[in-house]
Amino acid sequence: MSGPALSLRGLVLRFGGLLAVNDLTMEVPRGGIVGLIGPNGAGKTSVFNVVTGFYKPASGYVEFSPQEGPARKITGLPPHEICRAGLARTFQNIRLFGNATAVENVMAGAYVREKSRWWMNILPLFPSAMREEREIRESAAAMLERLGLEKYMDAAASSLPYGAQRRLEIARALSTKPSFLLLDEPAAGMNPQESAELLTFIRNLRDEFSLSILLIEHDMKVVMGVCEHIWVLDQGSLIANGKPDEIKKDPRVIEAYLGKEAANA
Amino acid sequence: MSAERGAKKVRNRFLTVLAIISFAVFLQQAPNLLDGYKIRIMNMIAINAILGLSLNLIYGMAGMFSLGHAGFMAVGAYVSALLILTPAQKTAMWILDPIAPWLLGVHAPFLISILAAGLAAAFFGWLISMPVLRLGGDYLGIATLGFSEILRILITNLTPITNGPLGLKGIPAHTNLRVSYGILLVTLFCTVRLMKSNFGNVIKAVRDDETAARTMGINTFQTRVLAFTIGCFGAGVGGALMGNIITTIDPRMFTINQTYNTLMIVVIGGLGSITGSVVGSVLVTVMLEWLRFVENPIMIGSTQLFLSGKPGMRMVIFSLLLIGVIIFRREGVMGMKEFSWDRLFSFFSRQRGDAA
Amino acid sequence: MNFSMFLQHFTNALGLGSMYGLIAIGYTMVYGILRLINFAHGDIFMLGAYFVFFATIQYKIPWALGLVIAVLGATACGLLVDRIAYRPLRDAPRISALISAIGVSFFIENASIVAFTGVPRNVIQPKLLMEPFALGTVRLIPLSLMVPVISFVLAAGLLWVIYRTKQGLAMRSISHDIETTRLMGVSVDKTIALTFAIGSALAAVAGIMWALRYPKVEPLMGMMPGFKAFIAAVFGGVGSVAGAMLGGLSLGFIEIMSVAFFPKLSGYRDAFAFVLLIVILLVKPTGLLGEKLEDKI
Numbered sequence: 072m073s074g075p076a077l078s079l080r081g082l083v084l085r086f087g088g089l090l091a092v093n094d095l096t097m098e099v100p101r102g103g104i105v106g107l108i109g110p111n112g113a114g115k116t117s118v119f120n121v122v123t124g125f126y127k128p129a130s131g132y133v134e135f136s137p138q139e140g141p142a143r144k145i146t147g148l149p150p151h152e153i154c155r156a157g158l159a160r161t162f163q164n165i166r167l168f169g170n171a172t173a174v175e176n177v178m179a180g181a182y183v184r185e186k187s188r189w190w191m192n193i194l195p196l197f198p199s200a201m202r203e204e205r206e207i208r209e210s211a212a213a214m215l216e217r218l219g220l221e222k223y224m225d226a227a228a229s230s231l232p233y234g235a236q237r238r239l240e241i242a243r244a245l246s247t248k249p250s251f252l253l254l255d256e257p258a259a260g261m262n263p264q265e266s267a268e269l270l271t272f273i274r275n276l277r278d279e280f281s282l283s284i285l286l287i288e289h290d291m292k293v294v295m296g297v298c299e300h301i302w303v304l305d306q307g308s309l310i311a312n313g314k315p316d317e318i319k320k321d322p323r324v325i326e327a328y329l330g331k332e333a334a335n336a
Numbered sequence: 337m338s339a340e341r342g343a344k345k346v347r348n349r350f351l352t353v354l355a356i357i358s359f360a361v362f363l364q365q366a367p368n369l370l371d372g373y374k375i376r377i378m379n380m381i382a383i384n385a386i387l388g389l390s391l392n393l394i395y396g397m398a399g400m401f402s403l404g405h406a407g408f409m410a411v412g413a414y415v416s417a418l419l420i421l422t423p424a425q426k427t428a429m430w431i432l433d434p435i436a437p438w439l440l441g442v443h444a445p446f447l448i449s450i451l452a453a454g455l456a457a458a459f460f461g462w463l464i465s466m467p468v469l470r471l472g473g474d475y476l477g478i479a480t481l482g483f484s485e486i487l488r489i490l491i492t493n494l495t496p497i498t499n500g501p502l503g504l505k506g507i508p509a510h511t512n513l514r515v516s517y518g519i520l521l522v523t524l525f526c527t528v529r530l531m532k533s534n535f536g537n538v539i540k541a542v543r544d545d546e547t548a549a550r551t552m553g554i555n556t557f558q559t560r561v562l563a564f565t566i567g568c569f570g571a572g573v574g575g576a577l578m579g580n581i582i583t584t585i586d587p588r589m590f591t592i593n594q595t596y597n598t599l600m601i602v603v604i605g606g607l608g609s610i611t612g613s614v615v616g617s618v619l620v621t622v623m624l625e626w627l628r629f630v631e632n633p634i635m636i637g638s639t640q641l642f643l644s645g646k647p648g649m650r651m652v653i654f655s656l657l658l659i660g661v662i663i664f665r666r667e668g669v670m671g672m673k674e675f676s677w678d679r680l681f682s683f684f685s686r687q688r689g690d691a692a
Numbered sequence: 693m694n695f696s697m698f699l700q701h702f703t704n705a706l707g708l709g710s711m712y713g714l715i716a717i718g719y720t721m722v723y724g725i726l727r728l729i730n731f732a733h734g735d736i737f738m739l740g741a742y743f744v745f746f747a748t749i750q751y752k753i754p755w756a757l758g759l760v761i762a763v764l765g766a767t768a769c770g771l772l773v774d775r776i777a778y779r780p781l782r783d784a785p786r787i788s789a790l791i792s793a794i795g796v797s798f799f800i801e802n803a804s805i806v807a808f809t810g811v812p813r814n815v816i817q818p819k820l821l822m823e824p825f826a827l828g829t830v831r832l833i834p835l836s837l838m839v840p841v842i843s844f845v846l847a848a849g850l851l852w853v854i855y856r857t858k859q860g861l862a863m864r865s866i867s868h869d870i871e872t873t874r875l876m877g878v879s880v881d882k883t884i885a886l887t888f889a890i891g892s893a894l895a896a897v898a899g900i901m902w903a904l905r906y907p908k909v910e911p912l913m914g915m916m917p918g919f920k921a922f923i924a925a926v927f928g929g930v931g932s933v934a935g936a937m938l939g940g941l942s943l944g945f946i947e948i949m950s951v952a953f954f955p956k957l958s959g960y961r962d963a964f965a966f967v968l969l970i971v972i973l974l975v976k977p978t979g980l981l982g983e984k985l986e987d988k989i
Contacts, residue, residue: 478922
């Protein structure tokens with residue numbers, strides 16, 4: 072019915088003299104699970120940072136189509152506005168609110184959709200605000216339960232085991248009620264069994280929360296297993312894109328990852 | 337499970353109300369039980385706790401290292417005093433320069449003046465927060481310190497409004513136990529409610545990871561401005577209460593040392609802990625008073641103890657204490673934890689368990 | 693204002709500014725390496741002034757020897773501060789070290805009040821430095837020329853150390869990446885100690901010159917010059933020695949000249965530095981010569 076959920080058009084990003092992203096054009100279809108891969112330093116996280124508003128591109132733009140309403144340019148918006156528009160992300164190096172509890176992390180994520188003002192909850196005078204606070208707490212608890220984190224509810228986020236921290240970060244992102252999720256290396260630090268479970272987990276997320284997902288990942292089993300379409304970056308430039316099977320065989324991709332000899336062999 | 341939880345909640349609420357009532361009864365009886373000096377210390381504990389809570393909101397909970405508290409206290413103290421003093425007092429006091437005519441007739445009752453003091457301090461806090469809160473960490477500290485000094489220099493020089501370096505005298509001693517602890521109770525209540533609401537989670541989120549908070553849709557700048565402004569309101573109220581107990585204020589009262597004092601309360605009590613600020617205030621206030629004895633000569637037999645009886649000695653001991661706390665127990669007395677009845681009960685039952 | 697008056701103000705500003713610059717160097721070097729505002733730095737400056745006062749005026753030690761003793765004494769104090777209050781907190785959150793710094797500053801000030809009493813003491817200026825001489829139509833005393841000359845020579849010497857010696861290289865590399873430098877076999881603690889030593893020695897020299905220029909010493913004399921010098925360091929660009937001198941001179945000129953031209957502002961003199969700080973942080977947070985530090989996402 073409609074165009075892509077997210078499209079990047081001619082994106083250029085420079086750090087001083089260094090060209091981090093070079094004329095990148097790509098898109099993610101609505102409801103799709105799409106991978107963004109490439110060797111270290113290819114500029115993948117930089118792309119995420121442009122999309123979520125932390126870096127301003129030198130030229131080009133990002134266009135986002137929310138669940139409802141027309142597509143809009145989001146380049147130039149501050150990060151919190153981009154989140155409000157419906158994009159949420161996780162971080163490669165897990166950035167939780169470490170001193171807060173798990174449930175507080177998720178609740179803070181829900182704040183962007185909260186209607187009552189900050190002063191309304193000081194005195195119990197606003198029934199609507201009290202109701203909303205209660206709902207936020209309850210749905211945060213439900214979210215933790217959904218992601219299997221209920222036993223960590225009141226534990227400090229930084230004290231959680233590694234895998235649980237990754238899931239908590241996703242729970243927090245989901246509590247902002249996004250229609251688009253960016254996952255930065257969701258399988259990092261997981262053992263083979265955990266990353267195998269991740270495949271179904273990501274698919275279920277997409278279906279349950281009607282998301283479009285763009286993910287960065289180094290674990291090729293995960294990428295090939297879950298992504299419906301893959302874009303490959305090398306040194307800031309797009310070198311290939313296509314279905315997982317096509318990418319696997321693409322000589323340019325093999326060269327970028329393994330060097331020239333491997334590609335010729 | 338949930339029934340047990342509900343019962344505990346009722347019990348805790350009951351215990352809290354009971355504790356407040358018994359403390360109120362104690363305060364009611366205090367003038368008969370304690371001498372004026374002790375009552376003054378009790379008052380200072382409450383005022384320091386209010387100041388500590390307000391700085392803790394800014395620094396401990398929202399993570400903004402502010403060294404400007406003294407300046408905002410000064411604003412509060414002056415606004416309150418100028419509203420309370422009578423026209424006759426004012427005309428008699430301004431010797432260097434005549435008082436600004438519009439100021440002469442301005443008058444308000446004590447509690448209104450406290451509110452005005454908080455609002456004025458909050459206004460100045462809001463004013464400076466706009467430019468400086470974009471800065472991180474220690475730059476923010478030095479910028480707020482600078483602003484506090486600017487306020488102090490303004491107060492020293494704007495003689496028609498502030499009576500300049502001579503300060504203000506003869507402020508009625510309105511602050512009594514009922515007032516200081518009443519306001520402390522209100523401050524505590526508001527702080528607890530604020531931090532327990534989802535906005536409290538947001539404040540902590542901004543402190544823990546600003547980048548992540550922005551990604552989660554939080555307008556971190558706005559959140560910080562708000563937390564800073566609320567904290568400055570508290571500083572203004574605390575300063576006003578202090579002026580109304582000491583009855584004399586002048587610009588030299590509000591140097592960086594005043595900020596350090598409050599900072600010690602927050603650090604020793606535990607950054608980010610509401611209970612900690614109250615505990616810290618008790619410890620610091622009592623200790624500072626108690627340490628006065630080292631500034632009197634201490635005689636052992638007929639010889640005077642080395643270094644005793646020297647002015648400045650208590651601050652030496654006190655600063656060593658601060659360094660010691662930060663090196664050996666960085667999290668202070670409470671860490672980030674809060675007092676709760678559940679914790680108290682489980683502590684006692686554990687003690688009993690150990691004994692058995 | 694006639695020319696000779698202007699020249700008088702000019703030399704005053706030059707003197708004050710170069711002393712700010714000398715103190716600022718200590719702040720900028722320590723901040724560049726540890727990202728720590730060494731609040732105690734202004735107090736080391738004060739100790740330098742007191743040591744020379746005691747050495748030469750109280751105990752009548754010859755000036756030349758007294759200077760050496762004062763500088764060495766203040767340097768030792770600077771090293772001690774680093775060893776006791778900062779080194780245990782190297783791996784702690786930066787804010788803890790900052791609070792420790794405030795505590796140390798507080799301690800030195802109050803310990804000085806205990807040891808030296810809070811009463812200001814007058815410093816007797818050596819005749820040699822006070823004998824006025826004529827330069828064209830302007831009468832100057834040697835002291836007011838000596839202060840900037842010594843400051844610039846020391847700053848130039850320091851730049852040579854930083855850019856031409858092995859120790860200087862170690863300092864620069866620590867400020868870029870402390871962990872990697874450690875792996876390269878550089879003794880990080882020793883290099884940091886050296887930084888503190890240099891900064892403290894320069895602050896002591898500034899303190900001595902300050903005591904001669906405004907002939908008195910008191911325990912809190914380091915507070916205001918300390919804050920102002922830190923602002924000078926920020927203004928010039930934190931981490932840059934040349935920037936610290938530039939910032940110090942700018943601040944000196946702003947303070948002296950604005951009061952010279954607008955005498956009514958004299959009551960606000962101490963506020964200029966802080967206004968300058970807020971302005972520079974808004975307009976160019978990296979300072980005039982500073983480099984940008986970015987956080988990685």
